[in-house]
Amino acid sequence: MAVRRGEPDRPLHIGLLAPAIPASGIANGIVTYTRIMRDALRAQGHQVSILTAFDYEDERGEPHKRAPEGLVRSGLASLRGRLDRARRSRRISPGPFIATLREVNARLPLDVLEMEESFGWSRDLMGRGPTIVTRLHGPHIYGKDDLETDEERATSEQRIVDEGRSLAVIRALTSPSARLLKATLDHYRVRPPIAETIPNPIPVAPPAERWSLGRADPDQLLCVGRFDTRKGADVVVEAFQRALRQRPGLRLVMVGPDPGLTQPDGGRVHFADHVRTLSPEARERIDYLGRRSAEEIAELRLRSAFTIIGSRFENFPYSLAESMAIGAPSIVSDSFGNGEMVIDGETGLVVPIGDSEAMAAGILRLRDNPGALAEMGDRAYRRCAEWLDPDRVARETVALYRRAGA
Incomplete structure (x- = not known):
């Protein structure tokens, strides 16, 4: 089944393809997006199923775990052969997702399937x-690592080729970022019939859970994200070290997994090793907490003066949306x-990618202007409430689904 003409108000059965069910x-940003969209779409009367490689959430x-016979059909029985073919072709097989789609369709046919x-x-x-x-969550042409091994480079090149071939034939494309949508279309030289910008949704926090200057530590800065090159962890640390020279009371709290900073030889430098290259003062003022629960991160946001995002590539990060949703300012x-x-x-400060000096200047600017900090937080909250409202985003998305199937 697909979206059909002449049924503008019929509730849809919508499938959302994701790395994991909520x-x-x-x-994961896509999992978060899927959860929020699922709830908003169901509130509007639509049926929503979430599909992954080996399980799904029904309408x-x-x-559900995919039925054993479905798993065999999709490749467990022939996994070795598929992996051998993938190694030769450098292409990652969509077989498991196709099998999940087949099983979901057998239960209740989908009208539309949104996928990255x-x-x-x-x-x-x-x-x-x-x-x-x-939906453009992170096209590989912009999201891949700058430093790759020969094996990684060969797989990346094939992935980019496959993305381009797919974008050349699809009918409908959405992106949360207008700049990323334009850059992707220009790079691949494609023009789908429908290509629109629709932001990632997030509900704002109730008043009692909003950030406020009075409950935050003016010297505590927060960075949420992987400790790796793509997330710009090295840039954030260097910017903090620069700012610390002028404001020795500052403290940086870092939260997230530690895959490490990519090195030219393919190796990785993890936080414990990287921090040894810093000044003694900086080492003493950085708290690396590793992975933390969503509840713990939410509390850290409320206790921090502002959030820092130094990524070399971001599309429309939920780490930033979550700060906006509680009215906390950010440097990005x-x-x-x-x-x-x-x-x-x-609503915050924007600095050039990779510029630790500009980021340090931004840290000092916000630290020394608490009044401006509070105003930025309030404006970020109001912008989030209007622009990223899940009900509004879901309605806009469904309208696009219907046009795509017309």
Whole structure:
């Protein structure tokens, strides 16, 4: 089944393809997006199923492991052969997702399936029942590591080829970032019939859970994200070290996993090793907490003066949206959606990518202007409430689904 003409008000059965179902508890931006969209779409009367490689959440919210015979059919029995073919072709197989789609469709046919652009799988899922809508969560041409081993580079090159082939044939494409949408279309030289910017949704916090200057430590700065090169952890640490020379009372709290900073030889430098390159003063003033629960991170946001995001690539990060949703100001690198979510000087500060000196200046500017900090937080909250409202985003998305299937 697919979205059909002449049924403008019929509730849809919508499939959302994701790395994991929300009940898994996995911290991932696409999983967060899927959870919020699921809730907003169901509140509007639509049925929503969430599909992953080996399990799914049905339209009633019940989780399912894909049936054993489906797993065999999708490749467990022939896994070795598929892996051998993948190694030769450098292409990652969409087979498990196709098998999940087959099983969900057998329960209740999908009208539309929204999926990320990764691996060029949209092309493989076309013609299998539902209308396909592709969403740019992180096209590999911009999201890949700058430093890759020969093996990683070969796989990346194939992935980019597959993404381009898929984008050349799809009918509908959305992106939370207007800048990323334009850059992607220009790079691949494609023009889908429908290509629109729709932001990632997030509900704002109730008044009792909002950030306020009075409850925050003016010297505590927060960085939420992986300790790696793509997330710009090295830039944030260097900016903090610079700012610390002028404001020795500052403290940086870092939260997230530690895959390490990529090195030219393919190695990784983890936090414990990287911090040894810093001044003794900086080492003493950085608290690296590793992975923390969503509840712990929410409390850290309330206790921190502002959040710092130094990523070399971001599309439309939930780490920033979550700060906006509680009315907390942020300093962000000017990577695609960051510079659209934050209005420089009004809801936070935007600095050039990789510029630790500019970021340090921003840290000092916000630290020394508490009045401006409070005003930025309030404006960020109001912007989030209006622009990222889940009900509004869901309605805009469903309207696009219907056009895509017309």
